[in-house]
Amino acid sequence: MTTLEYVRKDTAVHGLQASTKLLLTVTSLAISLFALDFVLLGVWIVFLLAWWVIAGIEFRRLGIILKILLGTYIFLIVLQGFTYRFGSTELFRLGVFMVGTRNWASYTLEGFLWGTLIFMRVLAVVFSLPILTMTTPMTKIAANMGQMKIPYHFTLIFVTGIRFVPLVFQTWNNVLQAQKLRGRNIDKLPLHKKAGVYTSVLTPVLLYLLKLSTTLQTALECRAFGAPTTRTYLEETKLRAGDYVAQIGTLALAAAMIALKAMGYSSVQYVIRV
Amino acid sequence: METLVTDVQDLSFTYPDQVQALKNIRLQVSRGEIVAIMGANGAGKTTLCRHLTGIIPHVVQGTTQGKVLVVGMDVNEHPVHELAQKISFVTQDPEGQLVNPDVLMEVAFGSENLGLPREEILRRAKWALGAVGLQGFESRSPMELSGGEKQRLALAAGLSMQPELLVLDEPTSQLDPIGTTEVFEVLVDLKRRYNMTTVLTTHASEEAPTFADRVIVLSNGMIVAQGTPREVFAQVDLLDEVGVQVPQLATVGRTINPEQPPPLTIEESKKQIVELIETKELMPRKVSRANKSVPKEEVVLECMDLTFTYPGIPPVTALRNLNLKVRKGEMIGIVGQNGSGKTTLVKLFLKLLTPTKGQVFFRGRNVKDFTTAELATSMGLVLQNPDEQLFTISCKDEVEFGLRNLKLSEDEINHRVDEALGFVGLKEQKEIFPFRLSFGDRRSLTVAAVIAMRPEIVILDEPTTAQDYLGRHRIAKLAKKLNEAGHTVIMITHDMNLVTQYADRTVVMFNGEILLDGATEEVFAEVETLRKAFIKPPPVSLLARELEPYGISGDILTVDELLDSLTGDADK
Numbered sequence: 017m018t019t020l021e022y023v024r025k026d027t028a029v030h031g032l033q034a035s036t037k038l039l040l041t042v043t044s045l046a047i048s049l050f051a052l053d054f055v056l057l058g059v060w061i062v063f064l065l066a067w068w069v070i071a072g073i074e075f076r077r078l079g080i081i082l083k084i085l086l087g088t089y090i091f092l093i094v095l096q097g098f099t100y101r102f103g104s105t106e107l108f109r110l111g112v113f114m115v116g117t118r119n120w121a122s123y124t125l126e127g128f129l130w131g132t133l134i135f136m137r138v139l140a141v142v143f144s145l146p147i148l149t150m151t152t153p154m155t156k157i158a159a160n161m162g163q164m165k166i167p168y169h170f171t172l173i174f175v176t177g178i179r180f181v182p183l184v185f186q187t188w189n190n191v192l193q194a195q196k197l198r199g200r201n202i203d204k205l206p207l208h209k210k211a212g213v214y215t216s217v218l219t220p221v222l223l224y225l226l227k228l229s230t231t232l233q234t235a236l237e238c239r240a241f242g243a244p245t246t247r248t249y250l251e252e253t254k255l256r257a258g259d260y261v262a263q264i265g266t267l268a269l270a271a272a273m274i275a276l277k278a279m280g281y282s283s284v285q286y287v288i289r290v
Numbered sequence: 291m292e293t294l295v296t297d298v299q300d301l302s303f304t305y306p307d308q309v310q311a312l313k314n315i316r317l318q319v320s321r322g323e324i325v326a327i328m329g330a331n332g333a334g335k336t337t338l339c340r341h342l343t344g345i346i347p348h349v350v351q352g353t354t355q356g357k358v359l360v361v362g363m364d365v366n367e368h369p370v371h372e373l374a375q376k377i378s379f380v381t382q383d384p385e386g387q388l389v390n391p392d393v394l395m396e397v398a399f400g401s402e403n404l405g406l407p408r409e410e411i412l413r414r415a416k417w418a419l420g421a422v423g424l425q426g427f428e429s430r431s432p433m434e435l436s437g438g439e440k441q442r443l444a445l446a447a448g449l450s451m452q453p454e455l456l457v458l459d460e461p462t463s464q465l466d467p468i469g470t471t472e473v474f475e476v477l478v479d480l481k482r483r484y485n486m487t488t489v490l491t492t493h494a495s496e497e498a499p500t501f502a503d504r505v506i507v508l509s510n511g512m513i514v515a516q517g518t519p520r521e522v523f524a525q526v527d528l529l530d531e532v533g534v535q536v537p538q539l540a541t542v543g544r545t546i547n548p549e550q551p552p553p554l555t556i557e558e559s560k561k562q563i564v565e566l567i568e569t570k571e572l573m574p575r576k577v578s579r580a581n582k583s584v585p586k587e588e589v590v591l592e593c594m595d596l597t598f599t600y601p602g603i604p605p606v607t608a609l610r611n612l613n614l615k616v617r618k619g620e621m622i623g624i625v626g627q628n629g630s631g632k633t634t635l636v637k638l639f640l641k642l643l644t645p646t647k648g649q650v651f652f653r654g655r656n657v658k659d660f661t662t663a664e665l666a667t668s669m670g671l672v673l674q675n676p677d678e679q680l681f682t683i684s685c686k687d688e689v690e691f692g693l694r695n696l697k698l699s700e701d702e703i704n705h706r707v708d709e710a711l712g713f714v715g716l717k718e719q720k721e722i723f724p725f726r727l728s729f730g731d732r733r734s735l736t737v738a739a740v741i742a743m744r745p746e747i748v749i750l751d752e753p754t755t756a757q758d759y760l761g762r763h764r765i766a767k768l769a770k771k772l773n774e775a776g777h778t779v780i781m782i783t784h785d786m787n788l789v790t791q792y793a794d795r796t797v798v799m800f801n802g803e804i805l806l807d808g809a810t811e812e813v814f815a816e817v818e819t820l821r822k823a824f825i826k827p828p829p830v831s832l833l834a835r836e837l838e839p840y841g842i843s844g845d846i847l848t849v850d851e852l853l854d855s856l857t858g859d860a861d862k
Binding site: 022024153154155175176182186187190191193194195196197198199200201202203204216217219220223224227228230231232233234235236237238239240241242243244245246247248249250 | 349369370378379386389391392394395400404405407411642663667673677678681691692696739740
């Protein structure tokens with residue numbers, strides 16, 4: 017899961033405070049909710065990708081994210097194509113399946129576009145995540161959350177949760193590796209048999225992670241996590257000029273887009289009725 | 291009056307599965323004391339540590355009788371995070387203790403939770419990293435470190451909290467010999483500078499006299515001996531009976547003069563032996579060692595210009611242009627500092643990693659032409675962390691797994707399961723869920739699962755970590771037995787007593803390169819070069835060098851060889 021893991025680099029985005037990048041994530045969520053339009057979401061996605069470039073995040077990771085989300089996209093356009101209630105422009109039909117006045121076997125252009133728009137909404141949020149997680153050490157995120165007066169217990173659950181993601185993948189690989197070391201020729205198995213192997217790997221992975229979570233809990237408590245003291249944060253959380261510029265720029269663009277949408281702007285005249 | 295830091299009153303404890311782990315323990319530890327708790331695996335050492343830190347009863351459940359008072363607090367009445375303000379606990383499994391993205395933050399985490407000033411946190415972190423030899427690692431991810439480096443980091447994280455009581459559960463089990471010595475020196479330094487109290491469990495009998503004020507020996511949950519190291523290690527028969535290793539020098543001393551208290555330092559031992567030589571009670575002679583030269587058999591494994599770099603920012607080069615030939619029937623010990631590339635090397639043998647440069651050949655064929663599973667039928671590899679290698683619901687299933695992949699008959703599978711579990715002393719635990727075994731037994735189980743497959747080459751990556759004295763020798767003897775039966779054996783270990791006793795050839799690695807490679811006695815004669823690789827010859831070997839002017843062979847490696855040289859009879 018290196019797609020979301022922190023990568024140490026010396027870029028302008030790495031130098032920003034976590035709160036600036038958290039703001040970008042929250043704003044992305046707002047855009048996906050309140051600026052539902054092809055052009056507006058497209059502009060926002062391009063805006064996010066510009067952050068990617070500045071942050072030195074390789075575009076191959078974009079491919080990984082899109083590959084992971086491809087199933088979601090197919091699901092959305094299939095589902096919406098056949099079920100979108102305002103669909104009227106038929107592209108093709110699989111037969112006739114009338115319920116009331118509607119043929120549910122008819123695939124519509126409006127449904128396809130609506131599915132695509134929902135997918136763009138997902139991308140607008142998902143593309144903002146690597147900008148936070150790949151350029152900010154977890155400790156910095158924790159420190160900023162602390163500064164925002166978010167209870168430290170919540171912060172630590174968040175941080176260790178993210179720590180667990182690579183651990184799940186690492187454990188998965190370790191168990192597969194252990195099985196290979198006992199002569200299980202997984203690499204040469206046909207696809208359907210590989211699926212069976214992966215199912216058998218799941219149980220030990222879960223058991224190991226359960227054990228690990230107890231060890232982790234013990235380790236945290238033994239290091240005075242949750243002790244009745246005022247915690248010190250080693251990470252500096254003071255905003256600098258770059259943070260102000262990035263925050264103002266992000267908020268200004270988001271406000272303009274949401275205002276445009278609120279004033280009735282729509283890039284495609286016949287598709288969407290929200 | 292001495293201040294009591296720990297007062298354990300008639301403590302008994304039974305786990306929910308009715309295993310009674312502690313029986314009527316009475317233990318008082320005064321401020322500034324360093325107490326070493328020793329005992330075989332399963333003796334109750336970890337359970338006692340858990341009580342001292344409040345893990346029992348707050349995290350681990352069971353039935354407790356008696357009382358545990360630590361730094362003035364009853365552990366029953368205070369949650370772990372409150373106790374942790376005064377007590378620091380480092381467990382034996384470093385993997386689950388590391389939660390932060392880089393080494394510096396990991397070490398600072400505890401001090402941050404204590405609310406210390408920023409400058410003090412940084413000062414302590416720097417000091418603790420220096421104390422465990424991890425200076426310069428600050429920006430590295432803990433996930434990228436080797437097993438031994440992770441253990442050093444977990445220890446640094448505990449040290450940096452500078453508690454009133456430091457509880458360490460086998461803190462050096464994965465460390466190289468000089469790293470181990472350095473950690474114990476740090477404990478002595480902490481005592482001297484801060485009057486810090488330390489309770490630790492350890493199998494390090496050779497080092498215990500150098501740092502411990504008191505040694506407590508547990509057996510079956512009971513204290514069977516306690517006192518100064520000298521008092522405890524004088525009870526050789528008792529220690530043998532309960533599976534605690536007697537220091538080499540004490541064994542030699544007691545054999546040549548049972549009337550005297552056994553020596554614990556090289557100086558004492560030398561003095562005792564020289565006196566006996568001068569009074570003609572000992573007539574030393576040079577002994578010739580059985581020929582352990584490298585056999586001229588066919589090469590089964592060969593590395594050519596092998597380089598491996600772990601990707602990352604910055605990338606870490608673990609191996610540099612390494613060349614190595616392994617011949618059929620050899621028993622090779624690979625030793626070296628934590629992070630010197632030992633594990634990376636054996637992972638490349640089985641294609642678990644792909645070389646950045648160079649090649650690995652198995653019987654003349656490039657390993658890239660095989661899958662890992664195909665290689666595994668000829669090369670059995672037991673990795674360091676057992677918990678990542680166990681994946682079935684019983685010990686029997688665990689051993690069966692590989693045998694079924696070899697498509698053996700049911701009778702043969704059953705025979706080999708019983709044989710392998712018997713070898714590692716787990717026959718009675720056949721139906722038990724592997725994760726219910728102790729850490730040491732889980733490690734033995736992984737060894738059983740691999741040896742049952744009877745691969746041509748057996749590779750053991752630190753198989754003796756967290757094993758008691760008997761367990762270590764059981765695995766090493768098993769490896770030797772396999773070797774005598776024609777298997778090639780490669781053993782990575784930090785236990786120099788085992789290497790010198792069992793390996794015919796020793797490879798010393800340092801910083802991704804081979805520093806020394808040759809017959810074991812020749813390699814261990816290079817004391818200064820070994821030091822560079824954080825390796826220290828066993829005490830008996832150092833003693834023999836001191837005794838060279840008195841007619842003893844300077845290249846002696848084992849207790850038996852020294853006794854043979856001194857008395858002409860190693861079995862006395």
